[in-house]
Amino acid sequence: MSLLKRIESPADLKKLSRDQFPELCQEIRELIIEVVSHVGGHLASNLGVVELTVALQYLLNTPDDKIVWDTSNQAYTHKLLTGRREQFHTVRQFGGISGFCKREESIYDTFNAGHAGTGVSAAVGFVEAREQLGKSNKVVCVVGDGALTAGMTLEGLQHAGDMGRDCVVILNDNQMSISRNVGAISAYLNRTFTGEFYTRLREETSQLLETIPQIGEPVKRMAIRAEELAKGFLLPGLLFEELGFRYVGPIDGHNFEHLLPTLENVLKLKGPTLLHVITKKGLGFQPAMKNPVWFHACSPFDAKTGQPMKKPGHPSYSSIAAKTLIRQAKKDNRVVVITAAMCEGTGMSEFEKEFPSRLIDVGIAEQHAVTYAAGLAADNMRPVICMYSTFLQRAYDQVVHDVATQNLPVTFCIDRGGLVAEDGT
Numbered sequence: 573m574s575l576l577k578r579i580e581s582p583a584d585l586k587k588l589s590r591d592q593f594p595e596l597c598q599e600i601r602e603l604i605i606e607v608v609s610h611v612g613g614h615l616a617s618n619l620g621v622v623e624l625t626v627a628l629q630y631l632l633n634t635p636d637d638k639i640v641w642d643t644s645n646q647a648y649t650h651k652l653l654t655g656r657r658e659q660f661h662t663v664r665q666f667g668g669i670s671g672f673c674k675r676e677e678s679i680y681d682t683f684n685a686g687h688a689g690t691g692v693s694a695a696v697g698f699v700e701a702r703e704q705l706g707k708s709n710k711v712v713c714v715v716g717d718g719a720l721t722a723g724m725t726l727e728g729l730q731h732a733g734d735m736g737r738d739c740v741v742i743l744n745d746n747q748m749s750i751s752r753n754v755g756a757i758s759a760y761l762n763r764t765f766t767g768e769f770y771t772r773l774r775e776e777t778s779q780l781l782e783t784i785p786q787i788g789e790p791v792k793r794m795a796i797r798a799e800e801l802a803k804g805f806l807l808p809g810l811l812f813e814e815l816g817f818r819y820v821g822p823i824d825g826h827n828f829e830h831l832l833p834t835l836e837n838v839l840k841l842k843g844p845t846l847l848h849v850i851t852k853k854g855l856g857f858q859p860a861m862k863n864p865v866w867f868h869a870c871s872p873f874d875a876k877t878g879q880p881m882k883k884p885g886h887p888s889y890s891s892i893a894a895k896t897l898i899r900q901a902k903k904d905n906r907v908v909v910i911t912a913a914m915c916e917g918t919g920m921s922e923f924e925k926e927f928p929s930r931l932i933d934v935g936i937a938e939q940h941a942v943t944y945a946a947g948l949a950a951d952n953m954r955p956v957i958c959m960y961s962t963f964l965q966r967a968y969d970q971v972v973h974d975v976a977t978q979n980l981p982v983t984f985c986i987d988r989g990g991l992v993a994e995d996g997t
Contacts, residue, residue, distance in 0.1 A: 642713060
C-alpha cells in the first residue's frame with residue numbers, strides 16, 4: 573500500500589517516520605498532477621508547498637491548532653492529508669470538493685478564502701479568540717509573497733505585532749522576491765537564533781538586565797538593537813522585526829532537514845514570529861517549473877508533455893479586448909492599462925508586449941488601483957482598469973467616492989461576472 577493511502581487524517585501522518593516524508597511527497601505530487609491534468613486547477617502553487625504542508629500537519633495538533641491558508645488555492649496537499657483523498661478527483665467539479673478551503677467541507681478548514689490578503693487578519697482573529705476563551709492552541713498563517721502587496725496583509729501584520737501574542741506567520745516565498753540567499757550560513761543562523769540555548773540565553777539576559785538599576789534598560793535596548801543589526805546584515809527580515817515580529821529565515825521549504833527542526837523551534841517561541849520559507853512553484857513537474865504562470869490556474873493538459881488538451885480555436889474575448897486597447901493606445905498616448913496582479917488572467921499580456929511602459933501592474937492592491945486610476949484621469953490621462961469582478965468588489969468605495977462622484981474618465985474592463993465564456997469574459 574502506498575504511504576498516501578494510509579493517511580485518512582493528520583493522526584495517521586504522525587505514525588510515519590520522518591525518513592518516509594520524501595516518498596510521501598512524491599506520491600502527493602503524482603496524484604495532484606494526475607488529477608489536475610484531467611480537471612484543471614491550481615497546479616504550480618500546490619506543487620510548491622507539499623513539504624511545508626506535510627511538516628505543518630506533522631508538527632501541529634490540527635484541528636485544535638489552527639492553520640489559516642491565505643487565498644487557499646494552494647491547499648490541495650492539506651485536503652489530501654485531512655480525509656479528502658478519495659474525493660480529490662472531484663476537485664472544482666459540480667458536486668465535488670472545493671478548490672479552496674471551505675469550513676462546511678471539513679473541520680480542518682479553519683477559514684473560507686479565495687482572495688489574497690485575508691489570511692493574516694483572520695489568523696489575528698483566531699489569536700484573539702484563543703486569548704478571550706482561555707485556550708492554548710497554536711495559530712499559524714501561511715501567506716504567499718504576492719499577498720504582501722495587499723494592504724490588508726500589512727494591516728494584519730502590524731496589528732499582530734502590536735498585540736505581541738503567540739502566533740506564527742509563514743511567508744511562502746516562491747518568487748525569490750525577498751531573498752535569494754538560502755545557503756549554509758543562513759541555515760546555520762536560523763538554527764542558532766531559534767534554538768533552545770539561544771532563546772533561553774536571550775530571555776535570561778533580558779530578565780537580568782531589567783533588575784539592574786539605571787543602566788539595565790539602556791543596555792537591554794542596545795543588545796536588542798545589536799541583534800537586529802546583525803540580522804539585518806545577514807538575514808532579510810528587518811521590516812518584519814520593525815513590525816513587532818521575530819523574523820526567522822529564509823530557509824529551504826523543500827528540505828526536511830532544515831524545515832522540520834526550524835519549524836519545530838519556531839512553534840515553541842513566544843510572541844509573533846515570521847518564518848520565511850523559500851519554495852519553487854511547480855516543483856516535480858518540469859513544464860510547470862518552466863511556465864508557472866500558465867500552470868498557476870490551468871485547464872486540462874497532457875500529464876506527460878504539459879501541453880493543453882484543447883487546441884486554441886477562435887480568439888478569446890480577452891485577446892479581442894487587448895487588441896482593441898492596443899489600437900486605442902496607438903491613437904491616443906494618454907491610454908494606460910492598470911491591472912492588479914492579473915495581467916495574464918485579464919488577457920493584457922499582448923498589450924504589455926506592445927506598450928510595456930503603459931501597462932501598470934500595481935500588485936494585489938485593488939483599492940489603490942482604482943484611486944491611482946482616478947489620479948491619472950484627473951490629470952487628463954485615459955486609464956483603463958482590467959480586473960476580475962470578484963476582486964473589484966474590494967474597491968467599491970473607491971469606484972463610487974474617487975471615480976464616480978468626480979465624473980472622471982476611467983474605463984473599467986471587468987470579467988468573471990455572472991455566466992461567462994470559457995476565458996471568463
